[in-house]
Amino acid sequence: MAPNARFTELTQPPDDDEVRRRWREFYREVRAASSTPLARVLGPLLGDDTRRRQLFNQVRPPQSPSTTSTFWIGDEAEFPAGYLPSALRGEPLAPEDxxxxxxxxxxxxxxxxxxxxxxxxxxxxxxxxxxxxxxxxxxxxxxxxxxxxxxxxxxxxxxxxxxxxxxxxxxxxxxxxxxxxxxxxxxxxxxxxxxxxxxxxxxxxxxxxxxxxxxxxxxxxxxxxxxxxxxxxxxxxxxxxxxxxxxxxxxxxxxxxxxxxxxxxxxxxxxxxxxxxLSPRNEPLVDIVIPTRDRLDLLQRCLDSLTTLTRYPHYRVIICDNDSVEPATLDYLSQTPHLVVRCPGPFNYAAIVNRGVRSGVGDYVVTLNNDTVITQADWLDQMLGVAQLDDVAIVGCTLVGENAAHDHDGIALAPYPQHLRLGVNYPVRDEFILARRDVAAVTGAVQLFSRDTFESLGGMDESLAVVMNDIDFCLRAQHDGRYVVVLSDVMITHHASASRGRLDPLDDRNQFVRRWGVFHELRDPFFPPTMRLAGARIVARTLAD
Structure with a gap:
């Protein structure tokens, strides 16, 4: 372990039985805090199989609109019960103390x-x-x-x-x-x-x-x-x-x-x-790496917004094509002025990003999902200016959906890595959620880091093929005491998982749980320890938890 490391990989990871036990406890808490009565009945039958849960989510009744609307945001919004002031007692202290x-x-x-x-x-x-x-x-x-x-x-x-x-x-x-x-x-x-x-x-x-x-x-x-x-x-x-x-x-x-x-x-x-x-210094070249497979509608919309609105001039787009087969997509890729890097084989986000980054020469790199839309001209200036600080490893930003609902305000480990979402699972519009701030991790949908950081970490871990690779990258990037920063005032539209679809292998999640001790050893130093995220709800937790 490096002397300044903020997060530590376990030398003795939990075995499979312990991992399954941790998942069961977590799902039980999520059902109790966030689920409908039907989900609380069927939840135990679904176990920890992600695919079964996805199928259930397709057929379950829609959730109340109030759980995702901006109704919860404002001066009257509150946290759940449980945060009562401590009882105060004790004898007077001596003035020398x-x-x-x-x-x-x-x-x-x-x-x-x-x-x-x-x-x-x-x-x-x-x-x-x-x-x-x-x-x-x-x-x-x-x-x-x-x-x-x-x-x-x-x-x-x-x-x-x-x-x-x-x-x-x-x-x-x-x-x-x-x-x-x-x-x-x-x-x-x-x-x-x-x-x-x-x-x-x-x-x-x-x-x-x-x-x-x-x-x-x-x-x-x-x-x-x-x-x-x-x-x-x-x-x-x-x-x-x-x-x-x-x-x-x-x-x-x-x-x-x-x-x-x-x-x-x-x-x-x-x-x-x-x-x-902070304005960028010396205007370095930035490689913008965009993984894609077919879905030309998403890719064109992303690129059109990127090239039309981005004010920062020194960037190059690298399109990482993961076996596109549709004629329209292939025709577009054959004519685009951007660099196209072929990334054949089964979908492996970490491997695709690694190949794309290593095909570039920019001093800085942005990973950008093809289901994002740039809406702010100075987005790259703002992110790059912060990424150039000597104590910053990775920079992210706020992501919102088409309906302006927040999809990402940083990632909290509380206890499982989840997107913080103002008005969805974080109800209060307060200093914490609105600030540019240090966080445990940011989503790989929009990450900016230096090439030196990427090379020092050996890139993303390709054994985490689909999910958790971006969060793992953030945790490892803080091995030398540097920070991951989310810029709350930089906003990009994101059609979450439109490109990845339903790929969400449990193997990736279990490997991440074992590596970092999720649910028990892993703690988030940048999220209040008295808060716990249970699905779409914050619940109060005590230090005994």
Whole structure:
């Protein structure tokens, strides 16, 4: 295992019986959370055979429209029950352990700076900024709960109460730097190691309402260790400062400048969100690899949208033809100006992509399904600008269907790899889902990576012929501590599985489960650990799970 590896392949994978047991438990949970009464009755009879389940899906009654419409998205949407604030109790802490800094919701940035600077002069290990309108015994209880997890950490933060009991701010275990550029994911409550706060220069008045966000950015840049406590505790006041949007942009712009990145920084879809954009440097050649087999209607639509709308000029299309036989397709491929690479044999997505990539010479590569449609002129500029960061391995984007329903907002391992889908299995339109952010994986339908990354990994694993190869590629790409980033504001239309059809071999999925320890050992550091995806539903989970 590499010292910075985020995910680890198992040296002793589970045997077949254990894999089947894990599948049964997962299907049981999905049926309980997401299925109709008919599916809950027939589900156990289907077992873990993917083909039988596909046949059942063809004949079962249609689902309620509300499960896929945008009705669930908005200010009133909520998470399921189960995220209740933790009971707070305990004796007061000694000031040499934690200095509690109470701040009124109406306090100015100058007031907070003055309070923190005073606290930094005291001989304490930790600082804790709290809402002055709450009781002191609650402050001490919060500090005590965080302090329990403080060993070896510099910042200890927890989930926090939100605008309603069923809309808490749930946070991931790992603070990805690109997520923190998008919003203050740490928030409150957060214990801060006093000595390190002093080391990075303390609070800065010029950060204004985003003072704490600015402090977290500078702490992360210095290598501070962040520790997440997956418990809902009292946090920030409900009222946001009207200057938060402008001040957040200012501190993110400063963070990007410290990395010598000339980024465009603007307001995001929420006041607390920042959108940052990076232009490509040196305009390298990008190979766009498109696997296809017949389905000329899909391929032409994809290529027409690509060549008509794409603003970035330095790209080359590589069409990977997997034994097309229809005369119209063969005629088109014989006349196209794009490079056509023959990929004969049974469908093996990983092998087809590998052959296509190795037929090119571009410094960067995009894998693009033939059932996608480009709708945004700067899609390639935006993805390439992020992929050129030295701490980024792979970049993905948001995919939507023809009806604008979200098909992909990144992939979460919770516990099985599934597409996050705003308004479908993720009901709340919040900072997390709307941010450009670090994720465990992105779909191979649209992935951008450097040729160096591809070669260092030996390409995609061809033993995963149809599915899971793209996710496996993402997990392996993080072996050196680099990140996979999804760009929520870059959108491409995707007619999911229109090209692959019903191919979905269980062998691929079982191999992936064994390799990475899915359902048990594999954890997603970028998805809140208190969330679990069960089909089209999020269910609350406890740490005991």
């Amino acid at each position: 934690v200095i509690i800094v109470p701040v009124s919701p109406n306090a100015s940035p100058a007031d907070l700076v003055e309070a923190l600077e005073g606290a930094l002069t005291l001989p304490s290990t930790w600082l804790l900024i709290v809402d002055a309108t709450r009781e002191w015994r609650e402050h001490h209880a919060v500090a005590r709960r965080l302090l329990e997890c403080g060993a070896g950490a510099d910042v200890v933060f927890a989930d926090e109460t939100g605008p309603s009991p069923r809309r808490p701010r749930l946070k991931p275990d790992e603070i990805g730097p690109h997520t923190l550029w998008s919003y203050n994911v740490v928030g409150r409550p957060a214990l801060l190691r006093r000595s390190l706060v002093s080391q990075v220069g303390g609070p800065r008045l010029e950060a204004g309402a985003a003072l704490e966000h600015d402090l977290y950015l500078r702490l992360l840049e210095t290598g501070a260790q962040f520790r997440h406590v997956a418990t809902v505790l009292p946090g920030r006041p409900a009222r946001e400062d009207p200057l938060l949007a402008a001040d957040s942009q200012r501190v993110v712009r400063a963070a990007l400048t410290r990395r010598s990145l000339g980024a465009e920084v603007s307001a995001g879809p929420l006041d607390s969100l920042v959108t940052w954009r």
